[in-house]
Amino acid sequence: MKETQKPPLRLLFYWQIRTLLICLIPSVLVSLTFPLGSFYWRICTALWIFVGAAFVFVYYPIRYLKCSYHLQEAALVVRSGVIYSRTHTLPLHNIQLVNVVATPLLQLFGLRGLTVYAPGASVHIPGLLPQQAVELGDALLAQGGAL
């Protein structure tokens, strides 16, 4: 894999749906705490809608745009970050194990997370196709062992 790869687009939808589901918590709490339609109910509802919308329409699209990974000859490079741009470079010879993560929601979207561990550091790729995750994990361990 000599070129930069991006996670599938469905990762963005996964993040957006997850945010909407999380938004159910403040909506229920606000409705239980304040009478429907009251001044405080309106303020709090506007607040959680604003924060939720900021995540769904601004934060996660930028995060998706800036998220990429690149398996080089001797290192795995993962780029991420919204306010700060981060580039993680993990030399392959130090990789100890890889962990493929599958939560129910990730499975629903046909995605897997991949966490790569080295002694004293770890890197997470948030969304990959199941086959891709397994192949990348194998490639990382195989290349790391060969170095």
Add this chain to the structure above:
Amino acid sequence: MQGRKQVEQAHPANLLVFLPRLVVLLSLPLLRGMISVGLGGFTAWLAGAWMDLAFVGAILLTAVLRWKAIRYSYDDTGIYYSRGILRRQTIFIPLDRLSTVTMRIPFWVRPLRVVELRADTPAGRIQQADFTLYVPKGEAENILHQRHSIHRRGVECTHAPSRLSVALLSLVTSNSLAGLLLLTTFISNLGDFVGRGISQRFFGTLNHIGQALAFGIPPAAAALAYLLLFGWLIAFCVELLRNQRFLVSRQGGLLTLSNGIVTHRSDTVEVQRINFTDQRETVFSRILGMGALYIHAPGLGRVGEESAMIPVVRRDAVQKYAAALLPEFTAVPRQIKPNAGAVMRFLGDPALCFAGLLAGVLLLRWYMPAWWEFTVFLGILCAVPAAWFLVVRILDFCTSGIARQGEMFTLRYSHGFYLHTVVVPKDKIVQVMTRQSIFQRMDGKCDVMIYTYSQGHLRHRLRNLPEQEVNQLFEIHAKKRNKK
């Protein structure tokens, strides 16, 4: 597997490991009850204390069974160790995989002529050594000898620092809060056994001292200052005892650090397993031209900390001794450094500290006008470390940077109140992270976080370095997008 020793039963001193504090806690009330009722009232005492006795008996029995289950042996390939009553475990640690072997002799096991032997590899739990056992001193020396025979060839050097160096090291590493923690734990435990009166008397005396020696400052502030000073003095004494008889020697591929009077400790670390060396300086030591060298290796020193290899000496002497003991880890002048315009990246944090301090003082004045004098004193007290922090960051701006010589990287940066010069081999770097803010992206600069080989997360942060040069130095290839 030549020269394999027969499997041996562990020394009875290992019982001490399995006797939990509970036995001590239960034994004391039992003993006190026994004394109070005297010999005549034994039956009455037994009727009241039989449950406690049963608990003590059960704990003792478990400890004895666990001790009886321990077997160990060693040969020229490694250490064999088996333990467990119901869940039996057999462990083999190859000698060439060991990173650190520690021989500890606390004063209370000296009459038994045993030592605590700890062996650690880069794997396993962070808080625990992979192998810990009390063994006769001769056995421990034999195991160390087996290990020395593998790494015999190479550099030979010994360094015994002066007493002044050791005292200065203790001065630098003493921590007021650690001393206070030790003191309060001691007073609290003493109160449990002797009676609450002792702890109340201690704090009462401290209050009196605060009132008597409050020269122009509020008594509460004086009490706080004297408490911190007292805590620091205790920490200094503990560190001084720990660092006495300091000796560092290199024999082939092994480096041995030994120190301590009350508890004698000797750590033998394989040079190949050293993750990095760190020449740590404070502002004072930088002004005085002094420095100390620390090393980080799995199983060496306290968890998450480095062990001192060369206690405080003149900076040129640190380099001289380091070159003799660890010629592999030589620091080189920086090749990449922050540009002149990056000064605010360094001074931003101290400026924030000063702003926060000023806001805090004004807020306290508004909320508690009666405590104005104390608030001003507290503000001045906190302004000292903030000013100190500012000086550290100015020095950091002037000296920070990265250099590479072959497979060794030299990192110069500051963390908190310390200035670090870290020399790390390329294979011990486990992750390089570059971080850019929007402004840094505009002028092609980045912060660099370097994670080094460790059982926990260990990060070195360098500020505002040119991104392109960093990428070249660490061989990070430029971004190439897949157009498919």
